[in-house]
Structures are given as C-alpha cells and as structure tokens.
Amino acid sequence: MLEKMQQLLNDHYDEMVEIRRHLHENPELSFQEVETPKYIADYQRKLGNEVREGVGERGVVAVLEGGKPGPTVALRADFDALPIHEETELPFASKTDGVMHACGHDGHTAELLVLAKVLTSMKEELAGSVVFIHQHAEEYAPGGAQAMIADGCLDGVDVIYGTHLWSMIPHGTVEYTEGPIMAAADKFSINVKGKGGHGAQPHMTKDSILIGAQIVQTLQHIVSRNVDPMDSAVVSVGHFESVNAYNVIADKVKIIGTARSFEEDVRDLLEERIITLAQGVASGYGAEAEAIYERGYPAVINHEEQAKIVGKVAEQSAGIDHVEVTSPQMGGEDFAYYLKHVKGAFFFTGAMKPDAKVTYPHHHPKFDIEERAMLNAANVLGGLVLETFDQMK
Numbered sequence: 001m002l003e004k005m006q007q008l009l010n011d012h013y014d015e016m017v018e019i020r021r022h023l024h025e026n027p028e029l030s031f032q033e034v035e036t037p038k039y040i041a042d043y044q045r046k047l048g049n050e051v052r053e054g055v056g057e058r059g060v061v062a063v064l065e066g067g068k069p070g071p072t073v074a075l076r077a078d079f080d081a082l083p084i085h086e087e088t089e090l091p092f093a094s095k096t097d098g099v100m101h102a103c104g105h106d107g108h109t110a111e112l113l114v115l116a117k118v119l120t121s122m123k124e125e126l127a128g129s130v131v132f133i134h135q136h137a138e139e140y141a142p143g144g145a146q147a148m149i150a151d152g153c154l155d156g157v158d159v160i161y162g163t164h165l166w167s168m169i170p171h172g173t174v175e176y177t178e179g180p181i182m183a184a185a186d187k188f189s190i191n192v193k194g195k196g197g198h199g200a201q202p203h204m205t206k207d208s209i210l211i212g213a214q215i216v217q218t219l220q221h222i223v224s225r226n227v228d229p230m231d232s233a234v235v236s237v238g239h240f241e242s243v244n245a246y247n248v249i250a251d252k253v254k255i256i257g258t259a260r261s262f263e264e265d266v267r268d269l270l271e272e273r274i275i276t277l278a279q280g281v282a283s284g285y286g287a288e289a290e291a292i293y294e295r296g297y298p299a300v301i302n303h304e305e306q307a308k309i310v311g312k313v314a315e316q317s318a319g320i321d322h323v324e325v326t327s328p329q330m331g332g333e334d335f336a337y338y339l340k341h342v343k344g345a346f347f348f349t350g351a352m353k354p355d356a357k358v359t360y361p362h363h364h365p366k367f368d369i370e371e372r373a374m375l376n377a378a379n380v381l382g383g384l385v386l387e388t389f390d391q392m393k
C-alpha cells in the first residue's frame with residue numbers, strides 16, 4: 001500500500017506545484033484569510049470528503065473515512081502568509097503588495113491537499129480515518145490552533161502529525177527529535193519611569209537611561225545565574241527607546257524583548273525574574289518600572305513514541321536520503337497546542353534549493369523553497385498515516 005501511495009503522489013506532483021504556485025500568487029494575512037480557506041474547502045469537497053468550514057473562525061477540517069475500521073489520524077497544515085513585500089522575481093510571485101508566503105505555508109497546503117486526493121482514491125483499503133486540519137493564522141499570536149481545537153477539530157482524533165518545510169535544511173533530509181523541538185516564544189515590555197531634568201544637574205534627576213541600561217545588564221544574569229545549567233533559555237532585548245535632546249536627562253525609557261524556553265518551570269522562572277529584577281533595579285534608584293510579560297505559543301513537545309515513528313517512517317520514505325535527530329530550535333509554532341491534547345509529533349522537512357547560490361531564511365523577502373520537498377513531506381505524512389493504521393488496528 002505504501003508503494004502505491006508513493007507512486008500516486010509522484011503522479012500528482014505537477015498538481016502539487018500548480019496548487020502551491022496558485023496560493024503563492026494569492027497570499028492572505030493571518031486572521032484575514034478568505035479565499036484560501038474557500039479554495040481548500042472546494043478542493044476537499046470535490047474529493048468527496050466531509051468538510052467543515054469556519055472552524056475556529058477561519059480554519060477548514062476535512063474528514064476521510066476509510067473503508068475499514070481503525071484509528072483516526074490528524075494531519076495539520078497551516079495556510080497564512082506574512083506582511084512582507086516579495087522580492088523573489090519568481091514568475092508566480094505574490095500579486096498582493098506587501099503580503100507574501102515567506103514561510104512555506106503555501107507548500108504545506110499543497111502537499112496536504114494532494115495527499116488528501118491520493119488517500120481518498122485509496123479509501124476502500126484504508127483501515128482508519130484521516131482528519132485534514134487546514135489551519136489559519138499560525139504566524140500571528142494567539143494563532144488559529146487554539147480556536148480550532150476549541151471548535152472541535154481534534155474530536156475523535158487519536159494521534160496528530162505535522163511538518164514544516166525548512167529552507168535552511170538540505171532537500172532530502174528530515175529532522176526530528178523526541179521531547180521539545182521548538183521553544184515557547186514570549187514577549188516582555190518594561191517601562192522605566194524616572195525623573196527627567198537638566199543634563200548638568202544629575203543630582204536633581206532619576207536618570208531613566210542609566211536605570212534602563214542597568215536593567216538590560218541585569219536581565220542577562222537570569223540565564224547565567226538563575227536558570228539550571230542543564231536547561232535552555234534565551235533572554236534578548238530587541239528594543240530600547242528614549243529620545244531626548246543631548247543635554248537632557250531622560251524621564252522615560254521603553255525596553256522590549258523576547259524570552260524563549262522549553263520547560264514550563266523555566267518559563268515561569270523567566271517571567272518572575274524579569275518582572276522582579278526590572279522593578280527591583282528601578283526601585284533601587286528611587287524610580288519605577290512597569291514590567292509586562294506576555295506569553296506566546298508554548299514549546300512544541302513531541303511525544304516520544306510518535307517521534308520514534310517519524311524517524312522510522314522517514315527512513316522508508318521516497319525522496320528522503322538522510323534522517324537526523326536534531327537539537328531543538330528556539331523558534332515558536334502553535335502546533336504546540338495540538339500536542340497538549342493528543343499524542344503526536346512535529347518534524348522538519350528539508351526544503352533548501354540544491355543549486356541556489358544564497359539560501360534565504362524563513363520570513364525573508366527572497367525566501368523560496370525547493371518544490372520537490374513538498375513531495376517528500378507528503379510521502380512522510382502519508383507514510384505516518386499508513387503506519388499508524390497498521391500499528392493501532
């Protein structure tokens with residue numbers, strides 16, 4: 001059955017490219033998707049699958065019931081684009097100024113739709129069901145996953161898998177790991193309120209720039225002095241703002257940064273330390289600091305058994321010549337929420353263009369993928385469905 005599926009996917013590769021290019025030309029921003037979900041729903045409906053639109057507001061869920069009883073496997077692909085002006089000069093570049101599929105979600109959708117077509121054509125032989133979760137708004141917190149889950153997209157699902165095409169990983173490679181694979185991505189903002197004054201009379205002021213600089217330094221001690229050396233965390237300040245005349249002592253400073261972690265207790269620690277240190281440093285100087293910690297997506301934590309299955313299936317998949325256990329990435333993904341509800345795993349499918357002189361990262365205006373990577377991803381995802389049907393029968 002695996003060979004049959006691989007052959008059919010191969011036969012439909014041109015269609016996968018066609019769908020990807022159509023979506024690439026017509027990108028839509030997170031929480032503003034209208035035509036994309038309509039296109040997906042039409043495609044799934046034509047296959048004869050049961051389709052539910054507007055799931056969690058903009059998502060699409062299609063269900064394929066196999067001819068024989070068995071488990072239910074969900075596969076998820078996101079479909080939103082980014083507020084980036086495309087500079088690739090591809091013949092199918094974005095037709096919408098300032099909006100671009102610069103993360104490969106066009107590819108995710110194309111590979112899942114064609115896989116749906118192939119699996120639907122094998123329907124009678126399938127010993128289980130497949131739920132295709134087409135998710136809106138991955139790029140912009142709070143994301144679409146939580147709303148889709150609340151709207152029942154995981155009802156009856158036994159296990160879930162998802163992949164991200166990755167331009168920085170060579171084509172033909174699959175990377176996965178057991179446990180954490182992507183980080184919790186949080187944001188903090190600190191407003192320092194001192195007392196401004198004349199640059200020549202520092203003793204009459206509470207210098208917000210000096211206090212802010214001290215806070216930035218102190219925050220760097222959290223990872224080195226508070227976090228367990230065996231755990232991972234990042235605290236980065238990306239924004240420090242205070243504009244005054246050269247001879248003025250600043251009244252206010254605004255500091256904004258990001259905190260990344262994998263474990264919930266480390267995340268709690270980062271939140272508590274950032275707030276306490278910012279307030280403590282400011283009060284030491286007789287000033288005030290208001291610190292706000294906003295939680296983004298939690299860490300993506302793969303279930304051990306399903307991660308092992310990803311490794312095994314990838315080894316047997318057409319187009320994959322290298323399978324690697326990777327170290328986790330500090331980027332965020334709202335696939336994390338699905339894994340809090342059901343067992344499953346997330347992995348990376350290498351999509352680096354083999355002959356490109358320069359490889360651009362995700363979210364870059366010149367970002368592009370090797371399109372054959374979509375076929376590889378579909379092969380692994382389809383293989384995971386068949387493997388699960390076989391194991392859980």
Ligand SMILES: [Zn+2]
Nearest residue numbers: 103139362363
């Ligand atoms: Zn992205």
Ligand SMILES: [Zn+2]
Nearest residue numbers: 103104105164
């Ligand atoms: Zn992405």
